[in-house]
Amino acid sequence: MDKKALFIILDGLGDNPIKELGNKTPLEAANKKNIDKLCRESECGIVDVVGPGLVPGSDTGHLSLLGYEIKKYYIGRGVFEALGSDIRLEEGDIAFRINFATVDDNLIIRDRRIGRNDYGLEEIIREFNEKIEKIEKEYGIKIIIKKGVEHRGVMVIKGLESEKVIENDEHKDNVKVKEIEPLDSKSKITADVLNKIIKEFHEFSEKHRINKERREKNLPKINYILIRGSSKYKKLDEKELFQNRFNCKALFLANPPMYLGVAKYVGIDTYRPLGSNGTANENIFTYYESAIAKKSKYDIIFIHLKGTDSLSHDKKPIEKMKFINRVDEELIKRIKDEFDVIAITGDHTTSSILGRHTSDPVPIMIYSENARKGFVKNFSERKCVKGTLGRIRGLDVIKIVLDKIDKYIMAGT
Amino acid sequence: MDKKALFIILDGLGDNPIKELGNKTPLEAANKKNIDKLCRESECGIVDVVGPGLVPGSDTGHLSLLGYEIKKYYIGRGVFEALGSDIRLEEGDIAFRINFATVDDNLIIRDRRIGRNDYGLEEIIREFNEKIEKIEKEYGIKIIIKKGVEHRGVMVIKGLESEKVIENDEHKDNVKVKEIEPLDSKSKITADVLNKIIKEFHEFSEKHRINKERREKNLPKINYILIRGSSKYKKLDEKELFQNRFNCKALFLANPPMYLGVAKYVGIDTYRPLGSNGTANENIFTYYESAIAKKSKYDIIFIHLKGTDSLSHDKKPIEKMKFINRVDEELIKRIKDEFDVIAITGDHTTSSILGRHTSDPVPIMIYSENARKGFVKNFSERKCVKGTLGRIRGLDVIKIVLDKIDKYIMAGT
Numbered sequence: 105m106d107k108k109a110l111f112i113i114l115d116g117l118g119d120n121p122i123k124e125l126g127n128k129t130p131l132e133a134a135n136k137k138n139i140d141k142l143c144r145e146s147e148c149g150i151v152d153v154v155g156p157g158l159v160p161g162s163d164t165g166h167l168s169l170l171g172y173e174i175k176k177y178y179i180g181r182g183v184f185e186a187l188g189s190d191i192r193l194e195e196g197d198i199a200f201r202i203n204f205a206t207v208d209d210n211l212i213i214r215d216r217r218i219g220r221n222d223y224g225l226e227e228i229i230r231e232f233n234e235k236i237e238k239i240e241k242e243y244g245i246k247i248i249i250k251k252g253v254e255h256r257g258v259m260v261i262k263g264l265e266s267e268k269v270i271e272n273d274e275h276k277d278n279v280k281v282k283e284i285e286p287l288d289s290k291s292k293i294t295a296d297v298l299n300k301i302i303k304e305f306h307e308f309s310e311k312h313r314i315n316k317e318r319r320e321k322n323l324p325k326i327n328y329i330l331i332r333g334s335s336k337y338k339k340l341d342e343k344e345l346f347q348n349r350f351n352c353k354a355l356f357l358a359n360p361p362m363y364l365g366v367a368k369y370v371g372i373d374t375y376r377p378l379g380s381n382g383t384a385n386e387n388i389f390t391y392y393e394s395a396i397a398k399k400s401k402y403d404i405i406f407i408h409l410k411g412t413d414s415l416s417h418d419k420k421p422i423e424k425m426k427f428i429n430r431v432d433e434e435l436i437k438r439i440k441d442e443f444d445v446i447a448i449t450g451d452h453t454t455s456s457i458l459g460r461h462t463s464d465p466v467p468i469m470i471y472s473e474n475a476r477k478g479f480v481k482n483f484s485e486r487k488c489v490k491g492t493l494g495r496i497r498g499l500d501v502i503k504i505v506l507d508k509i510d511k512y513i514m515a516g517t
Numbered sequence: 518m519d520k521k522a523l524f525i526i527l528d529g530l531g532d533n534p535i536k537e538l539g540n541k542t543p544l545e546a547a548n549k550k551n552i553d554k555l556c557r558e559s560e561c562g563i564v565d566v567v568g569p570g571l572v573p574g575s576d577t578g579h580l581s582l583l584g585y586e587i588k589k590y591y592i593g594r595g596v597f598e599a600l601g602s603d604i605r606l607e608e609g610d611i612a613f614r615i616n617f618a619t620v621d622d623n624l625i626i627r628d629r630r631i632g633r634n635d636y637g638l639e640e641i642i643r644e645f646n647e648k649i650e651k652i653e654k655e656y657g658i659k660i661i662i663k664k665g666v667e668h669r670g671v672m673v674i675k676g677l678e679s680e681k682v683i684e685n686d687e688h689k690d691n692v693k694v695k696e697i698e699p700l701d702s703k704s705k706i707t708a709d710v711l712n713k714i715i716k717e718f719h720e721f722s723e724k725h726r727i728n729k730e731r732r733e734k735n736l737p738k739i740n741y742i743l744i745r746g747s748s749k750y751k752k753l754d755e756k757e758l759f760q761n762r763f764n765c766k767a768l769f770l771a772n773p774p775m776y777l778g779v780a781k782y783v784g785i786d787t788y789r790p791l792g793s794n795g796t797a798n799e800n801i802f803t804y805y806e807s808a809i810a811k812k813s814k815y816d817i818i819f820i821h822l823k824g825t826d827s828l829s830h831d832k833k834p835i836e837k838m839k840f841i842n843r844v845d846e847e848l849i850k851r852i853k854d855e856f857d858v859i860a861i862t863g864d865h866t867t868s869s870i871l872g873r874h875t876s877d878p879v880p881i882m883i884y885s886e887n888a889r890k891g892f893v894k895n896f897s898e899r900k901c902v903k904g905t906l907g908r909i910r911g912l913d914v915i916k917i918v919l920d921k922i923d924k925y926i927m928a929g930t
Contacts, residue, residue, distance in 0.1 A: 474533035494908035503570025507876040516574030
């Protein structure tokens with residue numbers, strides 16, 4: 105029978121030693137007996153996901169782990185968000201991530217994230233769509249704005265030539281908003297359109313009844329749009345799609361749009377497990393169930409879990425450790441009998457001291473029946489250095505994993 | 518006195534842990550005290566011969582170990598087989614590997630390898646050459662067919678433009694033979710010529726007296742030619758030849774034509790040791806003797822031994838281990854006093870569980886007087902991970918070895 109692989113990506117898995125954890129990393133401190141047991145039968149190593157000394161974004165980290173060179177295939181985050189939000193893109197569409205934000209009367213940004221509370225946001229967006237029609241007609245374009253999780257959203261514009269603009273999200277509060285500016289002559293019209301959308305949204309939402317309700321609830325206003333991740337959609341050639349590039353059928357299980365979007369971009373089937381939420385309170389077991397339910401149709405299934413990363417950004421190493429404990433119990437415990445090959449790694453290190461991604465390599469373990477299992481007894485950033493895989497690059501991981509289910513790439517004869 | 522290096526390539530050396538060997542690899546299980554003793558004075562590491570996650574062929578694996586980028590220098594296997602069979606090639610000649618095979622009356626392939634028994638084959642080929650003349654005249658070309666080991670052979674055609682055809686060897690029995698098909702307009706005539714040769718050979722050999730004799734001996738008929746490894750010869754520039762590229766004189770000792778062919782292609786002298794046979798029953802000692810006899814004229818001598826690979830393809834890990842034992846005794850025992858630098862590695866891993874090449878890295882050890890010897894006490898796939906070389910690329914190996922005999926490449930000043 106054909107072999108099956110499971111590839112688990114724990115977002116932001118790598119970390120630093122933490123004082124409160126006895127100078128262990130969250131992964132080292134975790135009570136993860138199932139992972140460690142599997143680890144002893146695995147090949148272990150550390151991975152430079154996009155390259156030594158380079159800090160991976162979640163998008164470039166995932167592209168690399170899927171085997172796609174970021175120099176060639178990274179086209180910006182907006183497109184990934186849009187694809188993952190089930191917006192149908194056509195070649196040339198331009199896409200942006202957006203934040204709904206709060207500005208004061210002087211257009212000073214008071215909260216980039218509307219208090220991470222999306223009360224009434226859906227309603228504002230729905231009603232704003234009527235205003236958008238006017239802009240669409242004026243420029244002969246099509247604009248799609250779609251809400252994401254919390255304050256997040258995505259905007260796609262069809263019919264404009266260039267996405268190359270200076271964006272207006274500076275990633276900080278208490279600064280005055282800036283106009284979108286063109287980066288070249290072709291993007292002048294794009295900047296005009298974006299500034300018009302933002303202005304219209306500000307005027308429209310400022311006096312919206314939802315904002316009265318939000319004030320009553322002590323929530324910051326929803327009255328501004330911040331834009332970033334500008335990108336233009338380019339379809340991959342048929343032969344570049346994952347299935348053809350690696351001669352193998354893959355499924356990607358995740359919740360947040362961006363991750364599903366990266367997978368879609370390279371032609372991998374995607375599925376959002378029922379009951380999942382992409383947060384630190386994730387229902388991890390639903391990923392296990394989805395993987396089992398779907399595996400007959402695929403050669404390899406990816407599982408992406410976001411919790412490890414979110415908790416690191418929030419500087420909660422102990423919670424991160426507990427999330428790993430749950431992964432061990434709810435996902436790994438039963439998995440060994442179900443797949444021939446099981447890889448566990450991260451898309452990057454997220455330091456829960458610094459609260460940001462770092463370039464530190466991430467640990468990897470690849471279980472297979474015939475593995476050159478080594479001397480690593482515990483899966484961790486530091487122990488895996490001694491594994492039989494050594495230090496490898498993110499781009500090579502998928503080829504190594506697929507060889508173990510006989511979907512290998514032969515050089516020569 | 519100038520330093521001398523010996524570079525030993527044990528074909529398909531790497532392997533997986535094997536249950537019957539106490540979960541050791543054949544190399545780990547081998548009783549190889551001479552290799553291990555040398556190992557303790559060596560720099561050790563693991564090698565991705567063509568690249569991490571990529572499965573090397575024997576041809577690409579060797580090109581890489583000789584320091585030649587496969588993207589630029591790999592031109593297909595036929596040329597290597599032809600060069601190694603002492604056929605003098607000129608730029609533009611096209612070459613193929615051929616199998617002599619057995620088909621039934623309905624042109625179903627019954628044995629791709631004429632029972633691996635070449636009784637009478639030489640005679641058939643010799644007499645078939647007269648038939649070939651007719652085709653040569655018709656197309657104004659020159660055709661050379663030469664027997665190799667067992668059912669194998671090589672065919673070179675001079676005077677055709679393109680080698681780009683769909684070959685007729687599907688690597689399996691019990692399928693109907695297919696016509697050779699052109700892949701572009703230029704190769705139409707090539708396909709015609711090949712189909713004519715194959716048809717002529719079938720008609721001629723079918724009723725040949727040798728096949729009567731073979732039937733009496735219960736051997737399958739020799740009545741068909743299968744073609745693969747199409748390639749077109751391109752001469753390397755003078756400055757690309759090994760001697761000029763690395764400023765050093767090299768000799769390659771091997772038996773099977775392909776390996777000698779790769780060496781010849783890059784301008785390395787070749788020698789087939791007297792009494793060698795390129796099989797698992799190799800006379801290993803003759804390689805030792807040849808290396809000693811020839812070393813005064815060369816800076817580096819390569820020894821290629823095929824047995825490790827053949828036994829892995831046949832899924833005989835215990836025999837593979839015994840072959841390594843013999844290498845230890847017949848080749849390594851006396852070698853240390855003869856060379857200043859001794860490298861031992863493989864061209865790829867061949868799993869004796871899967872019976873195929875895999876992408877798993879191969880171990881390497883490089884002995885030299887001033888080596889940064891490390892903590893590796895036994896030469897093996899897993900122990901070498903801890904060596905002072907770490908995980909390196911096949912392409913870099915030769916440069917590392919040559920530096921140790923002072924034939925180094927200086928970058929800058």
